[in-house]
Amino acid sequence: MALQQVVEQVVRGLGYDLVEVERSAGGLLRVTIDMPWLPPDADADADADAVQPAGHAEAAGPVERFVTVEDCEKVTRQLQFALEVEGVDYKRLEVSSPGIDRPLRHEQDFMRFTGAVIDITLKAPIGGAAAGQVHALRKKFRGTLERAASGGWQIVWSDAPAPKPGQRVSKKRAPAPVQVLGFALDELREARLAPIVDFKGRAG
Known part of the structure; x- marks a missing residue:
């Protein structure tokens, strides 16, 4: 099975989205994961079905979920096992959440x-x-x-051009x-x- 398929199967099987798979120098295999995204309508449906704790007001909107260290550790353990079974050659595995320059692919x-x-x-x-x-x-x-x-x-x-801090922009300028x-x-x-x-x- 190809590397991309192995990684995607494991990541999705654990309930996460696969953002990117990269091979870097020195045998580093870098895998980026994210929480699955639900469209706003789906979030609203999920909120409607959820039971609110007594004494708590309804949430103003869906709560965005973020990848934690524990999530990365869980995916790492499962990937290490799957990659060994498939005989994938790598020296170090790094699983992380997306940075501020997250790629958009789909x-x-x-x-x-x-x-x-x-x-x-x-x-x-x-x-x-x-x-x-x-x-x-x-x-x-x-x-x-x-x-x-x-x-x-x-x-x-x-x-x-973006105005500099403290700069006054003339209202007459087109x-x-x-x-x-x-x-x-x-x-x-x-x-x-x-x-x-x-x-x-x-x-x-």
Whole structure:
């Protein structure tokens, strides 16, 4: 069985999502896992079915779950056994949760992070699709992920420079035009959450 299949079978069997499998120098095998994501409607149904403890008010919304050290340890133990059985060659196994630059690979990932700022790299330059607003050879973009009216995906951004701390922005200055780029998932070479540190927290 291929490495990807072995890892995915174990991770999903334990109730987690497989985000990424990487081989690194020195025989390191790095596996990234995450908690399964439920669409908002599913979360609402789960909350409705849950029994609320006496004296507690209803939750304002679904509680986001995060991967813990115990989760990583559980997956590590099971993976070590499965990889040994399959004869997979590696020297060190590292299981972790996604970082702030989490990769987006599947349709569900894009649904989960709609409204987040993401970085995308296209397989081919955009050509003349942007009507001259964007360089025809450009492949990399950063913008807010949105669902397009056509049912596909798009990112929205403005090239206006971000104001510096304490800088006053003139209300008379014309705002930079907002630009939109639509794309299909098979047009992407890579997509990741933009590694932006937000001390107020990132929406799930």
